[in-house]
Amino acid sequence: MARESQRVKLKGWEEENQGRGRTLFITSLALLIVLIVVLSWAAFQLYAGKPSPRNASSPHSTPVQNTHIPTSTITNATPLPQVTPPRRDSTMAYDPLHHLVLLFGGTIEAADVQQTNETWAWNGHGWKQLHPASSPPALQGTMVYDAASQRVILFLYQVQSAGKVANEMWSWDGTTWQQLYPATMPAVVGASMAYDEAQHEIVLFGGGVPSGRTVTMVNTTWTWDGMNWRQQYPATSPAPRAGAAMTYDAVRQQIILYGGTGDGSGVSSVASETWTWDGTNWQQHNGAGVPFQDQNVHLVYDSVTRQMLLFGAISSDATWAWNGTRWVCVTAHGAPTAPFQGASVYNDAAQSVIVYAAQGDSKMGTTPVPQTWIWSGTAWKLLP
Structure with missing residues (x-):
């Protein structure tokens, strides 16, 4: 048991x-x-929470409605209606990683004319001055977004004594500026710069080489691969010039260049020429029409309407579009005139072209006034 x-x-x-x-x-x-x-x-x-790689790498990608906007340096800041005080000769670029338009530098007319190295940003509602830990010097230049390195690249013009050019390059990471030190640097001022999405590189064309009180125009073509500049030797090139309008045409996958000044005295024979760059060679488009014969007009690609827009002449407030063969007038009136005193870029987040200009000239008896213009795809609007 x-x-x-x-x-x-x-x-x-x-x-x-x-x-x-x-x-x-x-x-x-x-x-x-x-x-x-x-x-x-x-x-x-x-x-x-991460931005789409396609949308982040290219400001000309097909626009996608953003459901999540990453925190930027101006998200919690109170924006101002305009960039103040007004300045001319600024440069702008769109930063798709941080969904804002970046504006750098310019010339301020105060008691005397002075250059500024201020950095401003437009978040779709207003302007806000940024205060990065490091900033480039107060010099004029040109700026584009480099999709290959996902950074905004700033190319500054610096003329030293005896006409020697000592240019500088800086990059923007969304928070601050960092100087770059390439082994080779184009020694020109007033060059045109654009990002070639098809070739994944920045293209810089033309400009002038100062010597004493004169400037000799050049027609050299340079490309930036993310590490260094390399001079190209195309079989055909535009005539020497500075201040030409140049940007990338996403529809035809080529860079387009319009106008410029070839003799340093204003309007010249090159002011109405249209050229395209295919990554290897330049091609002139004769019979394309002559929208303007003014220097320093603006050329911006509109991703929504898929049009290359040309505007900003001194003598005309019309807006023209490039159809691959000819220039076609899309609006006869309404565009900001003579915004060579400011800068323009396509704002992919807002799906519109934005122009900052300082209208007026104290030398002509008019006080400069800051202006921000928006192109909606069909018409221009001056913001209050």
Whole structure:
């Protein structure tokens, strides 16, 4: 009987242990399922918070409605209606990683004319001055977004004594500026610069080489691969010039260049020429029409209407579009006139062209007034 009783007790213990084991297994399995669900949700939220690689790398990609805007340096700042005080000869670029338009530098007319190295940003609602830890010097230049390195690249013109050019390059990472030190640097001022999305490189053309009080125009073509500048030697090139309007045509996958000044005295024979760059050679488009014969007009690609827009003449407020063969007038009136005193760029986040200009000239008896213009795709609007 004692042995039988012991067997019963052992059997009971075994059944009890098996029950506990099943309970522990079911509990562990449930916890594992909950852990998998939590990790999956966290991974989804992390991925959703990142900008699309396509939209981040190219400001001319097909516009996508943004459901999540990353925190930028001006998200919680109170924007101003205009960049103040007004300045001319600024340069602008759109930063798709941080969804804002960046404006750098310019010439301020105060008690005397002075250059500024201020950095401003437009977040779609207003302007806000940024205060980066490091800033470029107060020099004129040109600026584009380099999709290959996902940085805004600033090329500054600096003329030293005896006409020696010592240009500088800087990059913007969304928070501050960092100087770049390429082994080779184009020694020109007033050059035109654009990013070639098809070739994944920045193209810089023309400009002038100062010598004493004169400037000799050049027609050299340079490309930036993210590390260094390399001079190109195309079979055909535009005539020497500075201040030409140049940007990338995403529809035809080529850079287009319009106008410029070839003799340093204003309007010249090159002011109405149209050229395209295919990554290897330049081609002139004769018979394309002559929208303007003014220097320093503006050329911007509109991603929504997929049009190359030309505007900003001194003598005309019309807006023209490039169809690949000819220039076609899309609006006869309404465009900002003579915005060579400011800068323009396509704002991909807002799907519109933005122009900053300082209208007026104190030398002509008119006080400069800051202006911000927006192109909606069909008409221009001057913001209050």
